[in-house]
Amino acid sequence: MVGKVFISYRRDDSRYQARMVYAAFTQVVPREHVFMDIDSIPLGADFRKILRGWVDQCDVLLALIGPTWASVTDPRSGQPRLMNPADFVRIEIAEALARDIPVVPVLLDGAPMPDPAKLPDDLKDLVYRHAEFVKFENFDDDVARLIRKLRPAPAQLVVPAPASAPPKDRIKVDALTTHGVSDGWFKPGAGKTEWFKDHAHGPEMVVVPTGSFTMGSPESEPEREPWLKGSESPQRQITFRKPFAVGRHAVTRGQFAAFFNNTGYKTEGGAFGWTGTEWKHDPKYSWRNPGFAQDDSHPVVCVNWDDAKAYVQWLSEQTGTPYKLLSEAEWEYVTRAGTTTPFWWGSAITPKQANYDGNFTYAGGGSKGEYRQATAPAGSFDANPWGLFNVHGNVWEWCEDVWHDSLNGIPEDGAPRMEGDPSRRVLRGGSWGSIPQYLRSAYRGGSSSGDRGNGIGFRVGRTF
Numbered sequence: 001m002v003g004k005v006f007i008s009y010r011r012d013d014s015r016y017q018a019r020m021v022y023a024a025f026t027q028v029v030p031r032e033h034v035f036m037d038i039d040s041i042p043l044g045a046d047f048r049k050i051l052r053g054w055v056d057q058c059d060v061l062l063a064l065i066g067p068t069w070a071s072v073t074d075p076r077s078g079q080p081r082l083m084n085p086a087d088f089v090r091i092e093i094a095e096a097l098a099r100d101i102p103v104v105p106v107l108l109d110g111a112p113m114p115d116p117a118k119l120p121d122d123l124k125d126l127v128y129r130h131a132e133f134v135k136f137e138n139f140d141d142d143v144a145r146l147i148r149k150l151r152p153a154p155a156q157l158v159v160p161a162p163a164s165a166p167p168k169d170r171i172k173v174d175a176l177t178t179h180g181v182s183d184g185w186f187k188p189g190a191g192k193t194e195w196f197k198d199h200a201h202g203p204e205m206v207v208v209p210t211g212s213f214t215m216g217s218p219e220s221e222p223e224r225e226p227w228l229k230g231s232e233s234p235q236r237q238i239t240f241r242k243p244f245a246v247g248r249h250a251v252t253r254g255q256f257a258a259f260f261n262n263t264g265y266k267t268e269g270g271a272f273g274w275t276g277t278e279w280k281h282d283p284k285y286s287w288r289n290p291g292f293a294q295d296d297s298h299p300v301v302c303v304n305w306d307d308a309k310a311y312v313q314w315l316s317e318q319t320g321t322p323y324k325l326l327s328e329a330e331w332e333y334v335t336r337a338g339t340t341t342p343f344w345w346g347s348a349i350t351p352k353q354a355n356y357d358g359n360f361t362y363a364g365g366g367s368k369g370e371y372r373q374a375t376a377p378a379g380s381f382d383a384n385p386w387g388l389f390n391v392h393g394n395v396w397e398w399c400e401d402v403w404h405d406s407l408n409g410i411p412e413d414g415a416p417r418m419e420g421d422p423s424r425r426v427l428r429g430g431s432w433g434s435i436p437q438y439l440r441s442a443y444r445g446g447s448s449s450g451d452r453g454n455g456i457g458f459r460v461g462r463t464f
Contacts, residue, residue, distance in 0.1 A: 003059035003094065003150075005029055007036040010081075010093040013066040017108050017134070021064065022176045024143045051083035051091050060150060061096035063126065066108040068346035070118060083120060094122040105131040106146070171243050171464065176200065176319075188243045189337075191387020195248055198319040203247040203460055206387045212239040213333050214340070216407050217442035221342055222364040230406045232442045237253075238329045240414050245462040246326065246334050249378035249389040250397060251311065255335040256287060256303070259314050271302035271452035272371075274433045279453065290454040292374035298456040299378045299395045307426045308458040309397045315460065319362020326461040327416035328399040328426045328444065335391040335429070335441045337384045342440040343392055354381060354393035354439060355432045362366055362436035375432055391429055392434025392439040395457035399426040403446035423449050431455030 005025055009018040022036045029042035035054045055061065069089075074081050081087045096103045105113060105126060113131060118126045132149070134142040166172065170185040173196055178184060180194035187194060191206025198205070207375050216235035217224040225232050259265065270283035273291045285291055287302045294301075303311075305325075312323045326334070341347050343354075348365025355376045358369040376394055383389050400416035403424035410417055427445050430439035437443065448457070 004033040004057055004334050004414060005035070006055055006058040006092065006096070007034065007064065008061055008089055008096075009064035010066075010069055010089050012072045014064045014108055015066045016320045017066070017139075018064055021062065021106070021134075021137060021143060023320075024140075024147070026174060028147060047258075051088065052095050055092055055095040055099070055254045058096070059099065060102045060104065061092065062104050062106050062146075063093050064108060065111050065114065067111045067335045070114045071113065080118075082123065085120075090123060091118065093126060097122070097125050102150075103129050104146070104150075106130055107131050107133050109135055110379070114404070165360060173207065173245070173464070175205075179204070189386050191248065193387075194385075195387065196245075198321050198386055198462075199257060199258075199315060202315055202319070203249075203251055203255055205244055205245040205460075205462055206248055207245050207336050208337075208386055210240050210243055211333075211338075212237060213338075214238075215329055215332050215410065217342075217440070217444075221440070221442070222292050222347075223362065223437035224440075226437050226443075227445070228405060233406055234408065236407050236412070237408070238333065238414050240330075240333060242464070244464065245328070246330070246388065247459045247461070248383070248387055249278040250299035250395050250456060250457045250459045251308075252296060252378050253287065253294055253300045256311060257296065259311050260287075262318075263310075263314060265307075265310055265314075267303070267307055267452070269452070271454055273454045285452075285454060290375075292454070294375060295377075297379070298375045299375040299390070300374060301395055301454045301457050303398075303457060304452045305398050306453070311458075312460055320464045324461050324463070325398055325400040325458060326408055326413055327411075328401045328428055329410060329416075330416040330461060331397065331399050331428045331459075332441055333414065334386060334388055335384070337386040337388070339385070339441075341436045342442070344441065345382070349392070349436050349439065352423050355390070355428060356393040356434050356436055356439055357432075360435045366436065372432055392441075393430050393434065394432055395429070396427040396434075396453075396455055397429045397430055397433045398456070398458040399428055401426040427447045427456065 007018055025034050030410055051072040072081050082090050113127050116127045132146045167185045170187050172184055173186050176198050178196045186207040187206045188209035195204045195206045212234050215238050221353035270277045270281055271285035272281050273285050287300050290301045315323045318368055337344055342350055342364055349362050350366045351369030353374055358371040361368055379389050402418055402420040402422055403426055424446055
């Protein structure tokens with residue numbers, strides 16, 4: 001029998017370490033036998049029953065205890081959360097102690113064992129359970145030692161036989177949910193059929209391959225550098241030696257709302273919107289009111305660079321994995337997806353292929369068509385060869401890089417270029433209000449990092 005593990009932790013105290021412990025245990029225990037996050041509880045379900053049900057099934061409970069585990073207070077009562085009988089952590093540990101299964105206090109980064117005098121009666125026995133110590137600087141060794149110590153007890157944890165050799169040309173991804181794979185091994189570049197999520201309300205991610213590409217546009221490309229001469233020059237050879245992940249589409253309004261609802265992040269101040277003749281600032285515009293109708297499937301807009309950075313920091317904290325904004329080299333690499341033409345599908349463009357101002361035509365070919373004057377759902381139109389939607393048009397996407405007028409100095413490994421004026425940042429991809437030449441893979445735009453506009457959003461990346 002394979003043992004089941006319950007990881008109990010307090011988000012305000014040990015969310016990062018919990019994700020790391022979870023990742024370590026799912027390497028030796030089937031993922032469905034490790035329970036960690038309240039996000040796994042269905043909406044509308046009684047969390048008390050769900051938690052107790054999981055504790056009733058588990059063979060060992062790991063109680064992750066950091067420096068603030070016992071002192072985190074309830075903002076409504078001002079009392080320690082552990083004193084509330086409905087506290088998640090209290091329910092989890094009390095149920096496990098009542099069952100008298102192995103309950104292991106995992107003391108993180110030097111945290112002491114809690115004072116029994118400051119614990120409710122149903123948790124006092126916790127301090128008499130044999131503890132394990134885990135420090136960040138020795139994390140891998142410490143958790144490996146914890147796993148080894150749990151192995152001898154057959155009723156607690158049975159480690160499966162060593163896995164066969166990893167599938168060729170695939171990369172292992174530890175994620176909350178997966179699509180298209182059952183074992184967590186993803187084929188880089190197969191994003192049309194394989195993707196994953198690290199957060200119940202987070203973006204769907206695809207794995208992109210290693211490789212090289214030529215960044216920038218050749219002199220023969222029609223309508224190159226329409227805004228600033230030299231901005232797409234000189235062409236540079238960029239090489240990515242490690243695979244990474246990128247969002248299938250721009251972060252949606254629904255995904256941004258999860259961040260807002262969790263943090264209360266403020267985005268007041270209005271935003272720029274297109275009046276039909278000019279971009280004009282409107283104090284009423286916001287990501288919830290961009291000036292046109294949206295639902296949760298549309299890309300979020302009216303977000304500035306700082307808003308995008310706040311979101312990726314939150315997502316990193318929530319998942320324990322390193323999320324980021326893409327560098328502009330990464331952005332162009334994943335947009336092209338192995339192609340060299342102005343658009344991933346070829347040299348011509350029509351409004352049937354992307355969302356932009358269809359009143360204009362592109363000199364490389366195509367025709368006029370519909371001008372939607374608003375965003376389309378984030379999964380609209382065809383995905384590129386690596387499974388990415390709307391890399392051309394719909395919304396501009398913030399990149400990590402500081403703006404520069406040319407490609408001189410772009411790091412050859414695809415890292416963001418950070419020297420220069422940090423108040424100016426790179427935008428890529430064009431939007432619903434752009435003319436078609438701005439949608440080309442090589443086109444580089446830029447704006448003040450504080451600008452919000454109803455044509456500006458962002459897409460996230462993730463490293464392994």
